[in-house]
Amino acid sequence: MTYPQDRLSMVDRDPLLKILVDQLILQRVVSGAQPDIRIGGRNQKSKKKVSLPLAMASIILLLTTDVDIWLRCTNSTLEDQLVVIGIWMRKRTQVRCWCSIHHQKHLRGVVVVVLPDLAQHHFYQFYLHFHSLRRLFRHKFSLSPPNGDFIASLLGLNDLDVQVPKEKMNDQRSREAPEPTMSPDPILQKYGRERHGLTRYLLTEEEMRKNDYPFVGSSNTENYVHTQCSEEPTDSSPLFGLDCEMCLTCKGNELTRVSLVDAQGQCIMDELVKPDNRILNYRTRFSGITKKMLFRVKTKLKDVQEKCKKLLPPDAVLVGHSLNFDLQALQMIHPNVIDTSLLFARDFGKKYKLKFLAQEILKREIQREDAVGHNPIEDALAALNLAQYFIEHGPEKIADIKLQNFFLSANNMKSRPDNPDPTSELEQNGLLHPLPSDGLSFLDELEKADRKIAYVSRDELRDPVPSKQFENLLCASNDEILEKACSVTPRSPFTIVKFQHGHFFSKCHTDANEKVACKFTEMMTVFAGPFKSGVCLKSVKMHFESCGPIHSLSTVSETCQPYICITYSVLEGAQLAVELLNGSCIDGCHIKVQRMITRRTLDYEDIFKEMEEDPENKNTIYVSGFTKPLTEEFLQEQLNHFKEMKSIFVPTNPKGQQCVKYCYLKFHSPDAAATAVERIRTHGGLRSMKAVTSSHLHRWLQAAVTCIPPHQECNEAVPQEDHTEIIKDLDRKMNQLYESLLENTLCVILFPGNNSSGSLPGLGLMGIKC
CATH class of the missing domain: 3.30.420.10 (Ribonuclease H-like superfamily/Ribonuclease H)
Structure with missing residues (x-):
């Protein structure tokens, strides 16, 4: 479980990459690539094992001849940070030890697509309809919405003001942005x-x-x-x-x-x-x-x-x-x-x-x-x-x-002396940790590199953004945005595309988020019974905990004989409980284990199947039932017979404890993953199945089961407007835009969430066109 030494021997430094990494302070990446998530690595000089601390994310972007992405990170109990990859330039400068770019000459361009009306819960509310996005983008990450304008946060323009000049929309579509004017000193402007x-x-x-x-x-x-x-x-x-x-x-x-x-x-x-x-x-x-x-x-x-x-x-x-x-x-x-x-x-x-x-x-x-x-x-x-x-x-x-x-x-x-060498940092503390934010802003580096951003949207970026740094391409509709973006991206080194869908998805935003959270909580809930009166809950918990981390366990009082409601913290726990414990004998009772079925969970089998086939999950398995804390040494001892294994992901405990008793193993192929599941189940002791929970989902699911008490019924009486066709059309547009990209173009799709509510997480998807 170490990084290939030949790929870590040279680090290409990129100021624009560093700046965009530093500018977007969002939810931490918790997803993997090739290779992907690891619970540690080795310092190349000292050969000392490196554990990742809870308060940072480690990201490695490697651009090989095939152009690939490497991500490396852990969960955190603190507020997390997202890392979004920026663009390259010929100059070299020091970058963060947790963000390295290799063979950057193969990267053709960067496209960032912003969907300001959508949040993470929309992706999972319409999960089965986002066929293209799920197929094309292997890497997903949660993010927290910015306090102000999302495009401003993306570029480090915290006070950027964005307007939609409706009366000028048609005659401004191809007009050049106004020449920059001298703005007053920010100190004088403020005081x-x-x-x-x-x-x-x-x-x-x-x-x-x-x-x-x-x-x-x-x-x-x-x-x-x-x-x-x-x-x-x-x-x-x-x-x-x-x-x-x-x-x-x-x-x-x-x-x-x-x-x-x-x-x-x-x-x-x-x-x-x-x-x-x-x-x-x-x-x-x-x-x-x-x-x-x-x-x-x-x-x-x-x-x-x-x-x-x-x-x-x-x-x-x-x-x-x-x-x-x-x-x-x-x-x-x-x-x-x-x-x-x-x-x-x-x-x-x-x-x-x-x-x-x-x-x-x-x-x-x-x-x-x-x-x-x-x-x-x-x-x-x-x-x-x-x-x-x-x-x-x-x-x-x-x-x-x-x-x-x-x-x-x-x-x-x-x-620059204030950019320390990342290797010495590893040698000194044996731990990776983030460095203080410093250096030029993204726009400063953009100006130095003589690069321009193509901004395709129905909005116009107003001053104080200099026109020499932006090419504003105004459009009247999403169809025109798609057409113009497809024509611009092949010749632009950095393109921001902003679609808009009015206020369809911003209405009842919090309510919709709660309903999706309810759905996943119900998908992680099972009922077991009947048991005898006075059943030992400790014994029941011991059996069901072998399938995964239990969030809550309670007795159902509405039935003639006692039943137990078990809510897990991960989707796999509930699935394994139904598969392996149904019909088993616990505390002298032969029990049935069944799912919680509501109108929201009627399609859970389809969702589980698609989640198993997700590009991030298809080579990954879930393993639970460990009896000891999952240290790196213990896992290597237990799992070293799996020669095809690439990496291990150990989430943090949803209740804040340090140790968990489940993990995820990534293999080189789906066949190797399936073989590992069979071997684990055959030898007994541990539970295993194909993974369905993408790594970025863990923190969100933990929040979902925490905020939705057991047996709580979400309001079903309010009729919900059907946005399925809008979502399908958006998914088709994303597919068309992706297909128009040149090979080796990095594409990032951002669901930033509702800017007016910081409690709703957004979602990012990232991939490189092959």
């Missing part, structure tokens, strides 16, 4: 030219919400501690610089060090903190924290929370760089903050790194390359001094410095 007191630069409630700051009433902050600094701040309120360092535990990022400096630059708190959970990665490269440093530390999170409350006066203003992460690590809520990553505003909502700002504004070097990790006292002081400098000199002085020019000049250098 004006006059100097202000510090209260002018405090984040508003809306800014805190948009930038994921914890606040009273926000989700997942029930256990957060308030600093009790509730007094209204004034321009003379004291400033305090704050910075935290985190490590990676089995529960995600946790605090390991916190530093606080006062307005005079004196450090008033610098504490090491022992996380409550087992540490997977100290992240020494960035945190400076080592195992030895924390060995005798007794200080816990609650201790530093109490100390912060005592040190901060009622009108304290906290200053930090991307301070939302520090407050999340501290699990504290503070109402008055200045965030220097937002204070020094850039175009399109982009952010400067603290190291860059300290160098250009303060003429101070921090986060030196020869230092072991960041110094939180140094970083907290730098953020504090930056805020003080901004307040003292005012926005006009900052704008006159022309930070963007310095930034572009710095990024034109051939080698």
Whole structure:
């Protein structure tokens, strides 16, 4: 289960690939390719096994002579990130250790198709009708909808405004976009030219919400501690610089060090903190924290929370760089903050790194390359001094410095010191983890590479997007969009195609999502019985747990004799229970195991069959019934007799525990997979069947069974409008567009979800035209 060494020996670096990877912060890829998902790999130099931490995704894009994609990742208990692949260019630059591109000269172009009215649940609501999409695209991934415009998020234009000028639609179809105009400096645009007191630069409630700051009433902050600094701040309120360092535990990022400096630059708190959970990665490269440093530390999170409350006066203003992460690590809520990553505003909502700002504004070097990790006292002081400098000199002085020019000049250098070598990162910690976001935006790189995006849609991208970077091809209908896209994509290196279907699918969005979640919950539910009165539920659970992870188990009281309702966390668990336990004797009773049948699940057999034949699943099998934790060593010991096996995927436990007792095995061929199922079933002990759950579905299914209680009936009385023909037409259009692509063209189809509701996940499909 290691990567072929010949394919990892050379890494082609691509700035546009890196930028698009960094820009789209969405749900993590959890799908595989050739080769695909792995629970680990080996460091090529040290030959040391590499386990993937829970809080990151590892993606490898390999473009061979046949052009192929490699993806490598794990599930996460934290908010996940999607990686979408961008375009190539001739120049080379450093990229993320988890994203490499090989033999890029064979990639002909990139096409991104956006379906803004559709979300992930639509794909599974109309699963049987998306015949072409399921057949053509092997790789699928969940994604979270952006806060604003999806095209803006795709390109890093957080504030992009998109209109549909209906009265100008016909006469603008072939017109060139307007020439770019000089836009005001983003700092002056935000704050004006006059100097202000510090209260002018405090984040508003809306800014805190948009930038994921914890606040009273926000989700997942029930256990957060308030600093009790509730007094209204004034321009003379004291400033305090704050910075935290985190490590990676089995529960995600946790605090390991916190530093606080006062307005005079004196450090008033610098504490090491022992996380409550087992540490997977100290992240020494960035945190400076080592195992030895924390060995005798007794200080816990609650201790530093109490100390912060005592040190901060009622009108304290906290200053930090991307301070939302520090407050999340501290699990504290503070109402008055200045965030220097937002204070020094850039175009399109982009952010400067603290190291860059300290160098250009303060003429101070921090986060030196020869230092072991960041110094939180140094970083907290730098953020504090930056805020003080901004307040003292005012926005006009900052704008006159022309930070963007310095930034572009710095990024034109051939080698950049803030891009560490990925191999050394693996050697140092033995774990892969994401690097901080930095570098040029996608549009910056586009301009440097003299590339243009062809944008085919019924919408027009307005200024401030320069016309030299976009070719707006306006259309009046989806049919015209398809026709124009088919003609443009062969000659365009990067094309964005945006179809629209009015508001057919955006109505009752949440209700439709719940109904699809209900359907899959019902497909994962079985009923077993009859049992004798006083049946031992522990014994029943032991038998049924051999088929897969059980989400809930309860007694049905409406029947004469006791029946048990078992809801699994994966589709395969319910299927195996019906196949293998029906007619078995449990606790002295011969029982029948049957599915939960409702009007939504009448076609479950057809859905199961199609899911088994999905390109991602057809070489994959599901195995359950393990009695020990599924470590990589244990799996290799148990499964090393399968010579045709390519990779193993071990999901996270749906209840947040570290260990699971099931996994997925990918083989080189369907025949090898089928043979493995037969061998496992023949030898007994373990349960196995062909996989039906695509790896990106696990997190969504876990959420589905959590939000739909057992026996809950979804509202069936409201008649649903039939959109089947619209879906079939869309599927045909996607097939026609795909067929028009040149060979070795990367195509990404995005169902971004409803932008107004962040709770509804989207879906991405990715493939390379062969």
